[in-house]
Amino acid sequence: MTRPSTLDSDGLPAAVLWDLDGTLLDSEKLWDVPLYELGEQLGAPLSVETRRAMVGTNIPTTMGLLFGSAGISPSAEQVRDAVAYVDSRMAELFATKATFRPGALEALRSVRDSGVPTALVTSTERALAEVALDTVGREFFDVSVCGDEVDGLNKPLPEPYLKAARLLGVSAERCVAVEDSPTGTASAVAAGCLVVVVPCDVPVAAGERRVLRDSLVGFGPEALRALR
Known part of the structure; x- marks a missing residue:
């Protein structure tokens, strides 16, 4: 594991860049709802393997996996309708059912109070991310980057973090x-970040420039300093 050698003199990083789904919010289970519903509507129930392949990806990739698993080459209208369905269901679920991952809210507060700059870096598109930010708290982030704001260079490519x-x-x-x-971790590693990985629904292998944790409980300035 390679650790960063250019942290600030106080031992803190220049910034902390937070993923959203599965990292801060226990929302991968919420995404299950419309995706499995769409699979049923397409006449091809979504397999666990295909659903796992969607984790951390963007909407175009998810739609490709969804229709591909059903053996359908969709029209542009079919894709638009499917995306609209997912967006509508997820807006409702983000607003009413979203919960924090263990320790996530306290970690956000602790890092924010330390004065370290922060960003939200999510594959979720802007309109839906704005709904999620109402739940998470937009005051915790200086900037945010969404899945439809990187010119198609989505995770696992490095552009969202760059x-x-x-x-x-x-x-x-x-x-x-x-x-x-794994998708988000690959993106952050490719960008050159040190990555704190808290696996949710899909295992993440150990590797270069990554530190695995069981949860975000106790994650704050001292934990960041310990990464030196």
């Missing part, structure tokens, strides 16, 4: 990202 670092005016190599999925 863009967040650019918006904050820092080098991604001096940032700590917090992720839950």
Whole structure:
């Protein structure tokens, strides 16, 4: 495991970059609802393996997996209708059913109180992320980068994390990202971040520039300093 060598003199990173689904919110289970419903509507119940392949990806990738598993080459209208259905259901679920992952809210508060700049880096598209931010608390983030704001260069490519670092005016190599999925972890590692990984629904293998944790309980400035 390679640790960052360019942290600030107080031992803190230049910024903390937070993933959303499965990291801060226990929302992968919420995404299950419309995705499994759509699979039923397409006449091909979504397999566990296909659902796992969707974790951490963006909407176009998810739609490709969904229709592909049903053996359907969809029209643009079919894709638009499916996306609209997912967005509508998820807006309702984010507003009424979303809960924090263990320790996540306290971690957000602790990191925010430390004065370290922060960003939300999510594959969720902006309109839906705004609903989620009402639940999470937009006051915890200086900037946010959403899945429809990276010109198709979504996770696992590095651009979402590179863009967040650019918006904050820092080098991604001096940032700590917090992720839950293999896709998101790959994105943050490719950007040069050190990644704190708290797996949710899908295991994440140990590897370069990543530190695995069981939860975000107790995650704050001292935990960040311990990453040196």
